[in-house]
Amino acid sequence: MxxxxxxxxxxxxxxxxxxxxxxxxxxxxxxxxxxxxxxxxxxxxxxxxxxxxxxxxxxxxxxxxxxxxxxxxxxxxxxxxxxxxxxxxxxxxxxxxxxxxxxxxxxxxxxxxxxxxxxxxxxxxxxxxxxESATNIRQNEIPALPINRRDFLQFAITAARTVPDNLPDQGATATSGISFNAQSPRLNNLTIDGLDNNDATSGSIRSTFSQEAVREFQVVSDGYSAEFGRALGGIINIITKSGDNQFRGSLFGFFRNAALSARESLTPGKPPFEQYQYGLTAGGPLWRNRAFFFVTGERLNIRQNTVVTISDTVRAAALRNGFRFETGSIPFSTGGSTALVRGDWQITPEDNLTVRYNYGGQVNTAFEPFGGLTASTFTGEQRLTDHNLAVNNTFVSQQAFVVESRFLYSTRLQDIGATDPGPRIAINAPEGQVIFGKSLVLPQFRDTQTYQFFTSVGLVRGRHQMKFGGDVLRVDSRQRQPASEGGQAIFSAVSLAALGGPPGSPSMSALQAFDPTLRTPQQQAVLALIGAGLPNRFPGFPVLPLDVLPITNDYRQGFLDPQPTRIPQTAWSLFALDDVSLHPAVRLNLGVRYDLIRARSTPENKGFVSPRIALVWQPLQKLTVRSGYGLFTASNLTFPIFTIVPLTRRTLVLPFPFSILPFTQPNRQLPPSGDFPFGIQPVPQFGLEFQFARRLPVSYTQQASLSLESQLGSTLFSVVYNYVRGNRILSLRNINPVVRPGVDPLDSVINGRLDPRRGTVNEYAAAYDSYYHGVTFGVERRVGRFTGRASYTLSKAIDNYVDFRTSLQEFAEPLDVRQERALSIQDARHRLVMSGVWKLDYSKHLLLRDYTLSYIFTAVSGRPWNLLAGVDLNRNGDANDRPAGLGRNVGVTPAFYNLDVRLARRCINRDRFKLEGIVEAFNLFNRTNVREFGRTFPPVNPPLNTEFNLPPRRGGRFIVTPDRYRRAFPPRQIQVGFRMTF
CATH class of the missing domain: 2.60.40.1120 (Carboxypeptidase-like, regulatory domain)
Structure with a gap:
């Protein structure tokens, strides 16, 4: 069955x-x-x-x-x-x-x-x-609010219980960038005109278009009806503009540069910066009262610089060992074009047909993020094209009978090249972890075709408004394997006694382990002694001068099939809902949804049934009580599937002394053919495997809410309590670490693993969970010339996972996930957001009228962060340990404050022609909001590993001190522009 x-x-x-x-x-x-x-x-x-x-x-x-x-x-x-x-x-x-x-x-x-x-x-x-808890950004607010780069997705940040993703920038495996109720930013659902617009590989957004094409923007943070699915977090629901009986058009342009911007406080100077954004719209009737069109196009060009702050000491060490990169201000550019064409045809008074095509193209020469302690060699150049065709139809009879159908076809081609051939080097230097070389996820090629069919029937019978339907979503993706191609090595502080030196041998810092010229004579002598004895310990091992070679405990390299791998995935869903009027003041919303997803190489399950119930009670004319409970499931992401598809890749994980062999090769890594040098065959325990757990149940959340809303005049007050319980969340961990560490690190890797027949085994399992409690106080006012909303949320989020990317795994004891239960990285204890549009038109004086002032203010308390030791303290085969046995995420970042404002004035205000001048300021008060900071605190006296230079505590949590700041969000940037409408 x-x-x-x-x-x-x-x-x-x-x-x-x-x-x-x-x-x-x-x-x-x-x-x-x-x-x-x-x-x-x-x-x-x-x-x-x-x-x-x-x-x-x-x-x-x-x-x-x-x-x-x-x-x-x-x-x-x-x-x-x-x-x-x-x-x-x-x-x-x-x-x-x-x-x-x-x-x-x-x-x-x-x-x-x-x-x-x-x-x-x-x-x-x-x-x-x-x-449901929903926030609507209406048509009059969309062009008036100050949205940086006119990215309409940023409207979601004006809603309660939505916060920017707190993960590091992900580049080629980007998330949606928004976390709802502290859930994973990869598990949201964005729909455009009721159709899917999500990247099935990583959970990011698939296509974008001009802000001018957005008619209304809705954010549903929880409790959405059974018609919506494939989301553990929230729903972002967008509808596009259509034409009407009047011909309308517009031209607009915006400009900003370094002269209009402040200097970032973490950089010594003001790097060059220029941004141009311009476009047009047109719409009107094709056949009055029957057929209409709307078109828009927009172009964005950015030339900017990012500052790399790697110290001269580390850069000199890299140069001496054949790795070249630049520090200081590094230029890069981004350019993109979007277009949208929409037609609407009222076939009969009951029938309407909508056809939409939109295109997006982008070139980004710094797609993998760099800057701070990450060199520009880490990045790559992205070339992206995205085409979408959507057809929406509806029949509405006079008997309140509705039949809806939709169809989507999308093709998305992304090709990202690597700037550097590799390998990737990470050094736990005094200023933090320095990274240069190639990103692990580059190069990357992805070609994705998406098809969606949706249909539903709705009818009204007595007190019941019923609706049922379903859809089929097919995603067919070809991707060149993105994970671990090329070499990678992490250099940390190392004990020479643990490498085979005599008792009492000195230790080396991470920088000394990387650069032989920085070693002391005593360190060189011990390394020479160790190197001379390796052929005796490992027959056939070459005699190597370890005193002049980089020494790392861990080197790994992937060897991939050059042909793209194809992963088809199909999702089926059925839903039914009934809105019952129990009383003029009481409505009951009932719904149930069934989701089933099939994808290549994943364990099958029987799908998931998610019931939902909600009650709306209006005891007084101006007072509404809402409550609801339901189960909500997520869509599968294909990134884990591409990682584990068999026969597409082979990865070696080399412990010492084999880890030093790649650095004897001309390119500081093994040949791409995968042949191991010197004729030595690595043992199975040197391998790296990826797999799914035997059972992979559906991830889901339980969501419950209770809210009170009161309308006093033109002001709406609300209080909302939300509870979200995440169950069976998919993530990744090493299920075969070293559990029997010995004196000899190599012997530990070969004989000390949980399963000594295998190497490192990274397993994707639906074995993680989360908890979220939040209370939100909101106010919304629409009166006269002012429209505004504000919300304050007090919340707490706990989980035991981070993300499914291997580079983000920081389990101290991967076999005991209970130790990982702590504040979520997405936790935002206090959050205040205010936005508004105010028409300043109180004077008859020519120079004091026709102004519009708008703003978005955001304040978020410090977010959790994880302190790392940078060395393998418990000798289980990784370097993800925390200093002195600290718990996960016991640090707290500085609070985030930001105010964006927009002042516009209509210089010409005629019936058929209007000209508006615009000035926008982002981060008006030029606050330094920290984006990246050093998180590694190595031992003071290795190999004792009992003392660490930890940051100070405040309120029981470790704070980030200014000397650890590495990158900040943009400083104040002022943008000028114009809009001409006719």
């Missing part, structure tokens, strides 16, 4: 697609609803009233009849301005105007007056009858 279920789901979805009425549109995930009842002045309901809903911009209208109980619904309405008309015999016509937002329900009670009364026009605010 488990094999046949996907075909049953596929046939059902295909049947709904093929046999649904011709013409479809967007669903509740991209639309809103107007509902209510009709009554007379005495409160008696009026059935049979003709209700007409007219979309003001397009002239498209729908007509329904109110039921016997006076109720009516207009389902699946695109966000925008509407005029609602009510006509009943014996009563005067009534009109009301409504501004409908994405994912909201406007509750409109129509009171008809007897004949002879004039029309009344009122404006009704949005209301939501769902229990």
């Amino acid at each position: 488990a094999v046949r279920v996907p075909w049953i789901i596929s046939l059902l979805v295909l049947a709904l697609w093929l046999f649904s009425p011709v013409g479809y549109a967007q669903s509740g995930s991209t639309t809103g609803t107007i509902t209510g009842r009709v009554c007379d002045a005495s409160g008696a309901v009026i059935g049979g009233t003709e209700m007409v809903c007219l979309q003001v911009g397009t002239g498209i209208q729908r007509t329904v009849q109110s039921r016997e109980d006076g109720t009516y619904e207009f389902l699946n309405l695109p966000p925008g301005d509407y005029e609602l008309r009510a006509r009943a015999a014996g009563f005067e016509d009534r009109r009301q105007t409504i501004r409908l937002s994405l994912g909201t329900t406007a509750l409109v009670v129509i009171t008809l007056a007897t004949a002879g009364t004039t029309d009344v026009i009122e404006v009704v605010a949005d209301a939501r009858n769902a229990a």
